[in-house]
Amino acid sequence: MRNLKITDQQIYKLIEKETERQQQVLEMIPSENYASPAVLEALGTSLNNKYSEGYPKKRYYQGNRYIDSVEILAEERAKKLFDVPFANVQPYSGSPANLAVYFALLEPLKDKIMGLSLAFGGHLTHGAQVSISGKYFKTAEYSLSPDGFLDYSAIKKIAMREKPKIIVCGATAYPRIIDFKKFAEIAKAVNAYLLADISHIAGLVVGGVHPSPVPYADIIMTTTHKTLRGPRGAIIMVTKKGLNKDEDLPGKIDKAVFPGLQGGPHDNQTAAIAVALKEAGGAMFRRYAKQIVVNSRALAPELKNYDFDLISGGSDNHLILIDLTNKKINGAQAAYALEIAGVVVNKNAVPNDPMPPFYPSGIRLGTPAITTRGMREREMKKIAFWINQVINEVSGTKLPKDKEERKKSWVTFKEKTAKNENLLLIAKEVKNFTKKFPIY
């Protein structure tokens, strides 16, 4: 950042501080990761300067000789890595990518999307009412059974009743394996397209530690910045099954992304996606993906030993969802206290959460980023120990139910917690500990 240091001290310093923060804490938000230096390099290149509306060899601007090659490489690498016949690598991110799929296949205000409810771990773009996906299309939702698992026979019943045109499987806060085959059977029974949104688990799928949706889904969407460990972005893929169902699917998806929803692709991002896909095809990445799951499976029982109530009782993938009701605090309080102590997680609703979204009952944490740093089972033990210490510090301070009272207590809680010496001491220990695991 030599130039930035000279031209813009303010931004330079903030970037430096953010990098330092990322180094000194345990980043355990399951949708985050550390992209490699090569991925970051590709992002900060002259490719940022180019306009290339259209697709390779069919552009609306001159000068795309090299950009065409970059985009073709990214597409080819995606197709090879996931074993699919078609990939569009232009979506700016996961939300517009899901919208593009809907735009390609659904008639607004008429056709129906059926996805996992936001309150049970689905994503906003799976038909939540606050999102354009829920406002512009009809929706139906499924939830989880009381044990925290997907209940496929209940999902089938809803599908038979609601007759959706697209069924979305995939989640943002589901700690278990998704049975794509069962979803495919349900989709077939109601003649719906099956969209597998594997944004969270794409790295696990290509690493061979989560079953692939490729034999079962018609369309697959993934973000590129979570377990896949690339730049921010997304890929929409069509499977052989999807092609058999509708040979125009690739054309429809392409048209929906551009000119339907987006203008010029972010070519620097496309190059960085290509770099990440090459990395994800290597043996080291397979080991990485395996270790993500090993770490999550090691962390879960450690937390249970400290009497943490894990939704579904454990984890099969990269994330863990904790209901903090028995600890007498909410997720906002826990996440805040944990950050003071150097452990970064996010507050999260739990199934059938009686609390409002801003003060949900749970937290969501995961192992992708700390595994990138080289942490293993031994470190999970230590992390569980710290998490328990932090929660013990604030346990029993549950905020009042009354809205106004709660607002006031929240401010007091934050002031007090920020000065808690035991938490600050843990932050120091964490900072020391993380020195052994440099991020760059």
Ligand SMILES: Cc1ncc(COP(=O)(O)O)c(C=O)c1O
């Ligand atoms: C399952 C799922 N789909 C889609 C998205 C949207 O991705 P983005 O934040 O890149 O728009 C997310 C992001 O959290 C997600 O978890």
